[in-house]
Each structure stands twice: as C-alpha cells, then as structure tokens.
Amino acid sequence: MEQNVLLSLSHISKRFKTEQALKDINMTLHQGEILGFLGPSGAGKTTTIKIITGQLRQTSGEAMLLGTDSSNIDESIYEKIGVVSDNSGIYKKMTVWQNLYVFAGIWQVSRERVEKVLAQVGLGEHRNKPAGKLSKGQTQRLVLARAVLHKPRVLFLDEPTSGLDPSTAVAIHRMLLELKEEGMAIFLTTHNMEEAAKLCDKVALLHDGEIVEFGSPQEICLKHNRNKKYSVLLEGDRELVLAQNPENVRKIAEWMERDEIMRIHSCEPTLETVFLEVTGKDLNV
Structure with missing residues (x-):
C-alpha cells in the first residue's frame, strides 16, 4: 500500500445467494x-464495513486494512481500529466512568486518557451515572468515547448520528473533526448528505451496491x-434566481455598481440532488 493509505478496497463484490450486495467497489482512505460512504438503507454500507473488518468474507476482490488482507485479519489489528455501530453494546448497570475504565484496562490506557475522552x-x-440511564445521544457519545479510547488509527462509524438531536450531532461532528486533525482516518457511513458535505474530504455515493460517484463533495x-x-x-x-448568461451578468454588474446587492450565492x-439525478431515486426510499 502507498504511504499514508490505511485502507484500500480493490474490486470488492459480495453476493448473498441470489442477491448481489456489492459490485466492484474501489476506494482508498x-x-x-x-x-463518507453514502447511500440509503440497504445500499451495502454495513456489509462493506463488515468485509473490511473481517466479519464477512467478500465474494471477490481485495480489502487491505493497515497493510493486512481483511480476509486474514488476526486479533492484533483490532488494537488499531475502532468501530461504532448501532449494536455497539455498553454495560448498562455500570457507570459511564466504569464502562470506559474497563476498556482502559483492556487497552492499557492511562487514567488521564480516560479523563480526556470523557471531556x-x-x-x-x-461520569457517575449508570449507562442504562443515559439518553440516546449520551449513549452514542459513550460508545464513541469507548471506540477512540485507545487512539485507533482507523475509526469506523456506521450512521453515528442517526436519530440524534441537532445539538448532540453537532457535538459529535466537532469531535470527529478534532480526531481527524490528530491524524485519525475515519470511515463514515451515513444517509445524511448534509452531514457528509460538512465532514468528509471524499465521498462515495452508493446505489444498489455500486459506487455511482466518488470525489470531494465540492x-x-x-x-x-x-x-x-x-x-x-x-x-x-x-430575491431573484438568474441563469448565467451575458444579459444577467450585466444586470448583476450594474446592481453591484449601485451597491444594491445584499446577498449573492451560486x-x-x-x-442529495446529485444522488437523485444519478440514481433516479430519493435517498430515503
């Protein structure tokens, strides 16, 4: 793998009996x-994460994670990755602190690191509240804290803000950007295109198991x-919406000269509009 490439998928496909879940998936992280790995429910996002992390075997192609073939992953690779999914369980009778401290012992992480992640x-x-009494948003933040406690090189997030209130989602977004600045690579699946546009350096639009567009959101x-x-x-x-043509360019120039423009946007x-255009389907279908 080339330098700084932590994940590489090459011609990945996956078939379940008669269903073709993934078709010729190629990307690097x-x-x-x-x-961002973007698409509606059932598009193949979770299946892809399971293949990358060695939980499922692909039908064909190669998935390389941290220089290791995902079809032959040993336990040491899990010390270098973190996974957040909708079934990432917590110990409900333990407090928030105890949930993290248990895993700090497993990962040999310092108490100071636990405190930093909690904050x-x-x-x-x-910290002293039983995890079972947390709200949905607080629970999701606890799961995320546990996943990054050992400073993984690659973090997998499967719909991390689905169903959360806007303020909690914003807090998680802020944390993800901080982790990115620290050098962590993040593989994010979502059907929230606005979220992806804010967070992602690159996005893959997934439809019926195929990548129909790939690149930066812009x-x-x-x-x-x-x-x-x-x-x-x-x-x-x-307020006016004007097509780009010579006549409207002259109008805009005149308005600018007279200082009449309060706001102008392309x-x-x-x-989401692009997804609808290239697939012919609404993202939430």
Missing part, C-alpha cells in the same frame, strides 16, 4: 482523512452544476 465527548458531569456538486444559476437578494428584500446542486 488516507491518514487524517474522513471518507471530549461532553460526559464528564455524567467536486461532485460542481460536476453536476450544468445549468449555472445565481440567487441574488436585492435591497427591499427582492445555486449548485446538493449531494
């Missing part, structure tokens, strides 16, 4: 990068911005 996920004031949106338009707000709350499509 680098150190200090967030890669990072905003659970310091709940690259993908600009690629599909074929009919360029601009939203212009003028004095007096007059109208490139969102990731």
Whole structure:
C-alpha cells in the first residue's frame, strides 16, 4: 500500500445467494482523512464495513486494512481500529466512568486518557451515572468515547448520528473533526448528505451496491452544476434566481455598481440532488 493509505478496497463484490450486495467497489482512505460512504438503507454500507473488518468474507476482490488482507485479519489489528455501530453494546448497570475504565484496562490506557475522552465527548458531569440511564445521544457519545479510547488509527462509524438531536450531532461532528486533525482516518457511513458535505474530504455515493460517484463533495456538486444559476437578494428584500448568461451578468454588474446587492450565492446542486439525478431515486426510499 502507498504511504499514508490505511485502507484500500480493490474490486470488492459480495453476493448473498441470489442477491448481489456489492459490485466492484474501489476506494482508498488516507491518514487524517474522513471518507463518507453514502447511500440509503440497504445500499451495502454495513456489509462493506463488515468485509473490511473481517466479519464477512467478500465474494471477490481485495480489502487491505493497515497493510493486512481483511480476509486474514488476526486479533492484533483490532488494537488499531475502532468501530461504532448501532449494536455497539455498553454495560448498562455500570457507570459511564466504569464502562470506559474497563476498556482502559483492556487497552492499557492511562487514567488521564480516560479523563480526556470523557471531556471530549461532553460526559464528564455524567461520569457517575449508570449507562442504562443515559439518553440516546449520551449513549452514542459513550460508545464513541469507548471506540477512540485507545487512539485507533482507523475509526469506523456506521450512521453515528442517526436519530440524534441537532445539538448532540453537532457535538459529535466537532469531535470527529478534532480526531481527524490528530491524524485519525475515519470511515463514515451515513444517509445524511448534509452531514457528509460538512465532514468528509471524499465521498462515495452508493446505489444498489455500486459506487455511482466518488470525489470531494465540492467536486461532485460542481460536476453536476450544468445549468449555472445565481440567487441574488436585492435591497427591499427582492430575491431573484438568474441563469448565467451575458444579459444577467450585466444586470448583476450594474446592481453591484449601485451597491444594491445584499446577498449573492451560486445555486449548485446538493449531494442529495446529485444522488437523485444519478440514481433516479430519493435517498430515503
């Protein structure tokens, strides 16, 4: 694997009896990068994580994780990765602190590290609360704290903010960006395209087991911005959407000269709009 590539998928496919779950998946994930694997439920996102982490065997292709073939992973690889999924269990009768301390012992992590992670996920004031009494958002933050406690090189997140309130989701986003800055590679599956656009360096749009678009969110949106338009707000709350043509360019220049423009934005499509365009299907179907 080339330098700083921590994960590489090459021509991965997966068939379950008569169902083709994945078809020719190719991608790489680098150190200090967030890669979004995006698509609706049933598109193959969780299946891909299970193949990468050695829980499932692919039908064909090669998955390399930290230089190791995922079909032949030994236990030592799990000391270098973290996984957060919707079935990441916690010990409900133990306190928040005890849940982390148990795993700190397993990973040989210092008490100081436990304290830092507790603060990072905003659970310091709940340290003595039984985990079973946490809200859904607090529980998800505890699961995330446990997954990053040992400073994994690669973190796998399967729909980490699904069903959470906006403020909790924002707190988790902030933490993920901090982890990225520390050099962690993050593989994020989600059907939330707005979340992906905020967080991800690269995204793969997955539809029926195939990657239909791959690149940075901005690259993908600009690629599909074929009919360029601009939203212009003028004095007096007059809002217009103008196509890019010589006549409208002159209008905008005149308004600018007279200082009448209050706001102007380009109208490139969102990731969700692009997904609908390339698949013909709504993301939530």
